[in-house]
Amino acid sequence: MTQRTTWRAVAAATGAGERSAAEAGVRLAYRRAGLREPERIMWARSPLEAARLLAAEPRPTGPSLRTAVRDRPIAAERERLHTRLGPTGWSEHWRATGADLWETTAPLVDRIRAGIVEALASGPADEPRIRVLLLDAVLGQHEAAWLSAFDTGEDSAVAGLAQVARAAGWWWPYAELAVISERPTELHRDEAGRLDRGDGPALAYPDGFALHAWRGLPVPGEFLDQLGSLTPARIRDEENAELRRVMLEHYGYDRYLAESGAKPVHRDETGVLWRIALSGDEDVAMVEVVNSTPEPDGTSRTYWLRVPPRTRTAREGVAWTFGLGAEAYAPLRQT
Structure with missing residues (x-):
């Protein structure tokens, strides 16, 4: 070593x-x-x-x-x-x-x-x-x-x-x-080295002194206890923007879109652009894309790409993930 x-x-x-x-x-x-x-x-x-x-x-x-x-x-x-x-x-x-x-x-x-x-x-x-x-x-x-x-x-x-x-x-x-x-008796981190745990303290000592965190963000311990029972309404009602983002990450953006009645704002051959309006915070924009290469069982997998809130079209969003402008993004084949 x-x-x-x-x-x-x-x-x-x-x-x-x-x-x-x-x-x-x-x-x-x-x-x-x-x-x-x-x-x-x-x-x-x-x-x-x-x-x-x-x-x-x-x-x-x-x-x-x-x-x-x-x-x-x-x-x-x-x-x-x-x-x-x-x-x-x-x-x-x-x-x-x-x-x-x-x-x-x-x-x-x-x-x-x-x-x-x-x-x-x-x-x-x-x-x-x-x-x-x-x-x-x-x-x-x-x-x-x-x-x-x-x-x-x-x-x-x-x-x-x-x-x-x-x-x-x-x-x-x-x-x-x-x-x-x-x-400490416990130390939990994510791949970036930040304190991170969704079901208990990320850092804990023998006397009970503990710190709770989600991907480096300090959160109250009681907040983590309610992540397992989240609903779209509960997420929308959260006034703290940082905690609401934690809720969305834990709940899943795709699941939130499906269960909150969100509507697509743009659709083209690259995918579908969705937008989630959040009170007191910037919108969350996601592009839904389908892998054109079938899985071994013959199905096609759907992916969700987080893109900047200012994104106007699905093509622009997919291009952004490659570091390109919409006009420069022209894949021969989507994978």
Whole structure:
């Protein structure tokens, strides 16, 4: 397994953390930063529970050590590679190691932070306090993008960070106390790496902290519960345009067209253009096309193509899917 593959597995790991390895990694990270090891190490079942614990911590924790423990070592490793490889070499190295992993991990980190703020802040005025607390966190397994680009061997400056990342989730380093969070118990993503699940939480932790999403869009958990009983009327009545689009995707545009009494707006030899008018949102335009090459059983399969709302003819819509204008689209045979 390559280093790149290994760190992708770390970022997506679920299940109970390896506590002894994680705690040893925390102590090593302190020592590599020239710091005294923390007097106490505590575990939380999720980043939310860790933040709640720290927000209510009655005993002094001392100042945050995130800059010394995490920021400086990572900056030093990046600068070392940048100096050795040069600007172009570093860019190529980053693209080959952590760049695409960062693209999928950064939105997940933002979603976790937003979920914690929503759960803990008593109101808008209290949000800055929680956000500052979250800035103290080292991201554990979600530091994988950076760590995949570096040497993380025993003698490296980031060896402790790497050891914690392989064994646990987020953690908070303070002078007197370190708090380590468990990894999630569930993580569900779509092919693009976005949080995605239609029948439960897309991300869940042992204490019940969970995030629900459909193809990356945050949705309430109770919203997903009603997807199995949708009707065209219920879809039309949904006032939130983003949630209505989720409903349509789950229900199926073709099924919605068939059951909502929609009428075709244009028909030609390439197919049939349908349009769904949605209150407070742009129209949904679909072209119905029939595969002229029969299936093995002799039937012809119907396909539905989502096209821009401004589409005026079926030919224009089919041409758009090929990146062409209507006047340039003239297939010898449709397949």
